[in-house]
Amino acid sequence: MVTMIVYVKRKTGLTRAEFTRYWQDHHAPLILETPEFMRYVRKYVQYHFAPGEAAAGSLFGDIANDYDGVGAIWFDSRESMNAALNEPRYLEVMRPDEEKFIDLAGCLSFLAEEHVVFDALGDHYRRRAVSSTGTGDRDLIVRGSLSSRPR
Helix, strand or coil, X not given: CEEEEEEECXXXXXXXXXXXXXXXXXXXXXXXXXXXXXXXXXXXXXXEECCCCCCCCCCCCCCCCCCCEEEEEEECCHHHHHHHXXXXXXXXXXXXXXXXXXXXXXXXXXXXXXXXXXXCCCCCCCEEXXXXXXXXXXXXXXXXXXXXXXX
């Protein structure tokens, strides 16, 4: 299993609130309604920016104010990820939609293999998300947090 993790930057001209609303309320359902892409996806999580001051002293350097969220998508393998990202429906529908609200050149991404050390929460934060067409439902996690502190 591999996870594509992307630090996402909003497109110039959008407020953080507009970006978050579009990503959560338009783009996420679009992904769920694209079975040609979703057949490769095992889990999709959006972490939205949590305004406010970070806890006293970040152990890992400055808080990422340059990014507006983090997206994480789990695939069975690199081959599955590459197949998903080369699906014609992804290239025709989803990629052009990403260009509407994401500064693609300003994003930072990497691939990771997950090694859970501790997970007291388990799946407590999962909720069922029904596609806007009512054609079915899939697990979707759309709320997480990124902390911020004033510079």
